[in-house]
Amino acid sequence: MDWDWNNAADSIPLLLKGLVVTLELTLLGSLVAYVLGVVFALVRRGGIPVVSQLVYLFVEFVRSTPLLIQVFVLYYLLPPTTGIKMSPFVTGVIALGVHYACYTAEVYRAGIEAVPKGQWEAATALSLPRRRVWTGVILPQAVPRVLPALGNYTISMFKETPLLLAIGVVDVLSSAKAVGAETFRVVEPYTIAGILFLLISYPASIIVRRLERRVGQL
Amino acid sequence: MSEHFRQILSSILEGLNATIWAALGGIALTVVLSFVAGLALLSPVRLVRFVSRLYVEVFRGTSEVVQLFWLYFVLPALVGFKLVPLFAGILVLGLNHGAYGAEIVRGAVNSVPRAQYEGAVALNLTPAQRMFRVLLPQAVVEMLPPFNNLFIQLLKSTALLSFISAGEITERGELLRPVFGSEIVTIYGIELVLYLLLAVVITVIMRALERVGARRLGRTPVKRNLRGKALETAGR
Numbered sequence: 008m009d010w011d012w013n014n015a016a017d018s019i020p021l022l023l024k025g026l027v028v029t030l031e032l033t034l035l036g037s038l039v040a041y042v043l044g045v046v047f048a049l050v051r052r053g054g055i056p057v058v059s060q061l062v063y064l065f066v067e068f069v070r071s072t073p074l075l076i077q078v079f080v081l082y083y084l085l086p087p088t089t090g091i092k093m094s095p096f097v098t099g100v101i102a103l104g105v106h107y108a109c110y111t112a113e114v115y116r117a118g119i120e121a122v123p124k125g126q127w128e129a130a131t132a133l134s135l136p137r138r139r140v141w142t143g144v145i146l147p148q149a150v151p152r153v154l155p156a157l158g159n160y161t162i163s164m165f166k167e168t169p170l171l172l173a174i175g176v177v178d179v180l181s182s183a184k185a186v187g188a189e190t191f192r193v194v195e196p197y198t199i200a201g202i203l204f205l206l207i208s209y210p211a212s213i214i215v216r217r218l219e220r221r222v223g224q225l
Numbered sequence: 226m227s228e229h230f231r232q233i234l235s236s237i238l239e240g241l242n243a244t245i246w247a248a249l250g251g252i253a254l255t256v257v258l259s260f261v262a263g264l265a266l267l268s269p270v271r272l273v274r275f276v277s278r279l280y281v282e283v284f285r286g287t288s289e290v291v292q293l294f295w296l297y298f299v300l301p302a303l304v305g306f307k308l309v310p311l312f313a314g315i316l317v318l319g320l321n322h323g324a325y326g327a328e329i330v331r332g333a334v335n336s337v338p339r340a341q342y343e344g345a346v347a348l349n350l351t352p353a354q355r356m357f358r359v360l361l362p363q364a365v366v367e368m369l370p371p372f373n374n375l376f377i378q379l380l381k382s383t384a385l386l387s388f389i390s391a392g393e394i395t396e397r398g399e400l401l402r403p404v405f406g407s408e409i410v411t412i413y414g415i416e417l418v419l420y421l422l423l424a425v426v427i428t429v430i431m432r433a434l435e436r437v438g439a440r441r442l443g444r445t446p447v448k449r450n451l452r453g454k455a456l457e458t459a460g461r
Contacts, residue, residue: 084410168288192302193299197295
């Protein structure tokens with residue numbers, strides 16, 4: 008069996024439609040991960056006795072277990088136990104978001120810690136109000152350091168979304184599968200799916216590497 | 226505890242073997258590919274660097290799940306024979322994580338102080354001696370913590386092999402779900418605990434290697450917390 012250009016051309020529209028879903032999942036999932044990561048990092052930093060430890064355990068647990076099973080838990084376990092029923096797409100966004108929030112939390116923590124202690128002391132010496140300390144001194148220095156790492160996690164997430172086909176999300180890969188089932192030709196759709204991933208993630212990772220170099224010069 | 230706990234547990238445990246083999250095989254292949262591709266990235270020969278860079282970028286850039294589908298469903302259509310699921314899985318796990326490992330190896334060798342390289346040149350060591358007797362022994366210790374993270378990622382990725390029916394833990398669980406629909410908590414609980422335990426085993430082994438490596442270099446081992454963050458430098 009060799010490459011069939013007609014089948015390749017025919018499968019592209021459907022694959023592109025799937026790609027849009029994949030990108031939507033990645034964007035929304037990243038948004039959840041970025042915001043929830045801040046929450047996790049702040050709770051950990053706040054040091055509220057029991058809550059802080061619970062968040063720590065949760066983060067470690069999520070980081071050590073497969074995303075696929077976490078997706079299954081959200082999709083199959085939540086409805087009977089809590090009555091919350093979500094569509095595959097929403098389940099995917101939340102699963103990706105929560106999973107990666109456990110990584111971004113660490114990114115934020117490291118970013119804040121990388122701001123030299125003298126900056127805190129200087130802000131205190133100037134008796135800046137607490138809010139100005141964050142918005143005027145700490146965050147402007149922490150945020151640029153954090154950006155490349157966040158970008159890298161978004162790229163990783165992008166490449167992990169296809170596993171959501173297990174719960175019926177119609178992304179690039181499951182579109183490829185559908186094309187394959189219909190035409191009995193799997194070579195073209197799967198190969199094009201791989202190329203689409205490469206076409207997006209490779210330029211994205213180059214941008215992140217540039218960003219890294221720039222931040223490194225700070 | 227649910228009434229079918231024993232039955233569910235023993236059924237899922239039947240998949241433990243496949244998961245462990247997939248993880249071990251994947252790790253072995255990852256280590257080999259990481260060193261081959263990582264050292265190739267440092268080669269003075271341009272073509273060698275290019276080939277290695279191509280491998281690294283292609284396998285990091287295309288999704289692991291897509292690679293799995295490609296190897297398992299497309300390759301047979303191209304070459305005419307089908308791989309055993311577990312073997313295909315090991316191949317994808319190794320090829321994918323090896324691409325990430327190559328960057329770890331390259332970075333660690335580059336992070337060895339330049340004076341070490343210059344010292345080796347001054348002692349008139351051959352390039353091979355320089356790499357294998359001076360630079361690598363020091364770099365390997367630096368590689369252990371990132372490799373620990375990579376191996377845990379690999380362990381988590383073994384769950385993807387359920388897509389190609391490799392008979393590992395996750396697939397066993399999915400086969401049980403329609404049968405014991407009311408006991409999903411038990412099914413997923415057991416699976417998650419098993420993965421957690423395997424992750425702890427990997428971390429414990431890697432920490433031990435790290436201590437051995439540090440001692441052989443005459444350094445004091447760094448104390449780390451659960452996640453592998455060095456405790457001394459936290460400084461707060």
